Structure formats: C-alpha cells, structure tokens
Amino acid sequence: MDAIGETPLVRLGRVFPGANVVAKLEYMNPGGSIKDRMVRHMLRQLPPGTTHVVESSSGNTGAALAMASAVLGLRCDVTVPDTTSSEKIKRIGAYGAAVHLCAPEDYHAAAESLVDEHGAHYLDQYCSALNREAHYRDTGPELWRQLVGEIDVFVCGVGSGGTISGIGRYLKERDARVRVIGVEPPNSAYRKLVTDRPADGPYATRIEGVGKREPSRSFDPAVVDDVVQVADEDALAWCRRLACEEGILAGGSSGCVTAGIASLLPRLQGLRVATVFPDSGAFYLSKYF
Template identity: 40%
Template structure:
C-alpha cells in the first residue's frame, strides 16, 4: 500500500504546469509551480514545517508547547496544520485587511487569531509583527519569526530550489516569484545560482511595498496600503536577500487581480492574487526572452482564500477593478474634466524649488516620487510652513523631510464613491495607473464634476 503517515508528509513535490493561454505566441515556455497544491494550500507549508522541525531538534519547541507567529494567513495555515498534527497550541496575529476565509480557516484548525490594524507604521506597537513578539514573550511561547528567520531562506534553498532543478532537468533559464518575507525567492535563487550562475532570478513586489525600492536603493521608502495579500511588506525583512536576486519588478493591484482571474478562468489554476502578481511579470518576461527559453513562476497560494474578495465581481467593482454597473461614474471621468497639469516632485528636490513649482501651478499639494518615479509621499503647503516655522527645514532641505505618506491612493477605474472616505479624512486622492502618477483629485474637483453632471 502507498500512503503517508500524516498529512505533513504530503508537503512539497508540487507539479509544474505549462501556461498556454495567457502567454503570448512566440514567447518563452512558462511553467507554473503549483504551490497552492500543498496540503494547507500554499508555499508557506514548506517553510512552516522546516522551521518547526528545526526548533524541535534544537529543543526550542517541546511537546504541548505554543507557537506564535505574525501572518498574512498562509504561514499561519501551514503552522496551524502542523500544530494540529503534533499537538501544539497556535496563536496568530493578522492585519485586518486579510480575508475572512483565512481567519476562519485558521480557527478551524483550533488556532487563536488576534486581528490588528493594517494602516499602522512598522514601528507601531499595534503592528502585527510587534504584537506577535509581545504575545510570544508574555506566553513563553516559540516565536516562528518568519520575517527575520534565516531558516525561512534555508527551507527553500534545501527543498524548493532542488525540486525545481530536478523537475526541469536543469533546463530552467529564469525563475519568478513574489516577495513577501522574501524567503521563497531568496532561497530558490541561492540554490539555482549555486548550480548555474546564469539562471535569471526575478523577484516581484507590489506597489505600496518596500522591497522594490530597497532592492535598488538600499533605503526604505514609506509604505502604503495595497489590496493584494501575501506579497510585499512595510518593513525590512532579514529573510529577503538581495544578493540572491538579479532584478525586482513591480506590479499593482489591478495587474495582479486581473492576471489571477485569467489564471483561474483560462488556465484552470485556482490560485490567489499574489499568483497573479508573479504571473504578470512571468508573462512579460516570456515575451522578452522569446522561444527556446524556460521560465518557472511560483504560484504561492490557493483561490479558496479569496472567494469573497478578488474572485467576486462585486468586490472587484467596489474597489475599482471592474467597470461599475451604476453610480456616479469613474475616477477617470473626474480626471477628464480637469485641465490643470499634474505637478510632482522628486524626493531629493530642494524645498525652495518645489514651493516655486507649486506657486507657478497654483496647487497646494504635490506627490513626491521615488527614484523609480513611483508616488510614495505627499507634501502640503501647511507641511512646508510648519517645517520652516519650526526651523526643521530650510529652502535647501530635501522635500522628503516634510512629506507624509499618501493617505488616499486610487486607480482610474475606481468608482467615484471611493473618493468619499479619502475626503472625509481631509486628504486628496492620488491617482496611479501601472504604478505611475496620472492625477490628483481634491474635493473641489469632485464638486465641479458632480455639478457638471447635474447632481
């Protein structure tokens, strides 16, 4: 008889499946590594099992013990599955943007789930990572620490990387994977580079996360909220090893969700939104590399976590990712009626130069772009005034010294109704398309738009 002693023995050895319909003709072969077929539904099963086994070997985790971890859901599910089999207690902290499906799945394994606010800085005591550290200390529990645990990288260097090499018989020209903690792409990259230095390792980050900017500049930008789960981060992660990666590419929510839906509907791969992020880049890369090359793309988790989110048309419409059925129109409709130029500043520009530009354009706020021309911050007249008055800055100081995180980020296809929560906080809406700034909408712009519509 052929069987596994426990479900934990079924982790790994996920199949490679060729993508046929989403890859353009004449492109490279793209093989999807179906990590959503792991028993708890994601690539994180590998890392969770590996770290737990190492902790047991080292005596850091004993029978009947408690495991605490901060998670976007996937690592938690892998840990919760292992805890159920091995008899451990499990406690998880999660940001409140995560899907209800993930929360209920964790609880179904018998885990305790602590929900924390999403829109807080990485150094806040309410940030889900810091809450997990505090809970682990209070309960004398084993803290998995996936973001800063070297074993996260090691798990994929010893397990996932060799598996890809074996399955492709060494004929892999590039590998593409999203970066959350960074452990998956870093571990796979380390292994493949050690075997063939010419293998191209491409990491994928989501607009709003810090990885892309950190990879190219070595500095941490201000992060802001994005919708895709299981990719990106707002803190520096020790499990993210830039030396194992050749390049980083950035995608946005819109690109990620639409590609993920295509994978489900055209390829029959029931995967999550971050799979769309990685696949979007893999398809771009396939067109660039051309025929005769092979790309492996990691599809990290299952669509079962997102039934009520991006897989639901109503959710996609509500968040501006599909055309609305009715309402006040789209953000792009508001932009069409605006005649003023879009003014921005580079983060290293002197305050004086930015103020001159604001005066000439007749605007009271400007978005601040990073080195890749991605809007990261925003500065208002009052910010400059307070900085000069307090002596914090001079006219020669870089504008980033008085800039603040963007409070309201929307896409052109978002419903006009999405602007109201932004304006209720006395903020302006910064409109981006494919990670680039396309407009700024203030309350007066919406008033003029609605007046023209006769509302």
C-alpha cells in the same frame, strides 16, 4: 506532514502562447500553500520541550502552523492583519489555533507580546534564516529536478523574501547563468534594495502575501537580479485570466507574479521561465473574484 512537497508543474501555454513559462502549483500542499514547507522546516528545529508556538502572518503561514500544530499537539496563536481575507482567517481557526486580528501595522508587535506573555516560541518568518533555508534545501532542489535543470529565469513574488532567496540561491549555485527576478506591488520596499530605484509614492496594496513597507530580513538582495512592480488591478486581472483560460484558481500573489512575467515577456523571448504559485484563489473568493 509527509504529504508536503512534490507539487506539480504546469505550462502556461494558453495565457503565454509561444513562450516557455511553467508554474509550480504550491497550493497543492496539504495546508494549501507554499508556507507548509517553511513551517515544517522550522518546526523540525524547535527547542526540545516546546509546547506553544506563535507567529505573525498574513494568513498562509498561520494556516500552515495551525495545521502542523494540530498534528504535533502544540498550542498555537497567530496574529493576523484585519485586512486578511475571511477565508484565510477561518482556515487558521478551523485547525484549532487562536486567531488574533490586529491593525496591519501592529500584528508583528502583537505576536511579540504573546511570546513575552506566555513564554512561547516565535517562528518569526520575517527575520528567521530558516525561512529561506527551507526553500534552499527543499523547494529549490525539487524545482531543479522537475525541470531537469532546464531553466533560464526564475520569477517570484516577494513577501517575506524567503521563497525567492532560498530557491534563487539554489538555482544560481547549480547554474550561475540563471536570472532571478522578483515581483511586488508598487512602492514596496524590495525594488530599491536591488536596483536603487526609490519609491515614487506611498505603499498600499490589496494583494496579500507580496510586498512590504519595510524589507524583511529573510530577503537576500544578493540573490536577486531585478525587481519589477505590478499594480493591484493588473494582478487581479491576471488572477481571473488564469482561472478562465488555464483553469488555475490561484491567489493574488500568483496573479501578481503572472502580471510581472507578462510585463517582462519582450525580455524573455526564447528563454525558459519558471515561477511558483504560492496559494489558491479559493482563499480569496470574497475579496478578489
């Protein structure tokens, strides 16, 4: 658990020549994703005597919780959409957690049923204020320190909303001029919250970890200045470009945010841009590559 954090920054100078864009490689955390930070923070707040934890997850939070539960001796159950990559499902089980595959529309309710059945503690990343608090107290300060405060724009994928809300709030408190821009798949719920631009079709995406049909309560729209939407094919094309041109094997949410940055480049000229790459493409080889 002590190995979580202090992940490196890399300048994306090959795919964005002439621009100043850096990415924080969160897949370098021991559990393989940025969700290690949130899970560690949440488990530090567990009620005394807790022996059993439950979470609903598209994969990375489940793996982080399973890893931490193995260290702490907790029983762990994770409900996962059956559209999740096989690599992520296997990672959760490899740490000894029980994995429950569900229809995408049912996995939150399935977690709540397990909590009721077993009297377990539900982390509930999509509703818990501890989600964004983890990034406000940990990831945000770490990013600010690594950048020596030299940042104009923070661009971040939006899934549960905790990462962009926590980091964004911290950065704006340090420098009110910092702009925070979210990236999500088409017709996801967050753009309307921030810009009042309605969806123009049904929501569907192959990209794991970004986008929601209904907004998460972990998302704070007051922190976010704009949200752009990126087609799945563009997100996946940028995953492959990152691998082949930067040597960075990043996941679909990283491809999504990079595609978002590419679409914003005319507005970002001369500005210092930072983002986070939440997880690794190694968890999606059977699905994206």
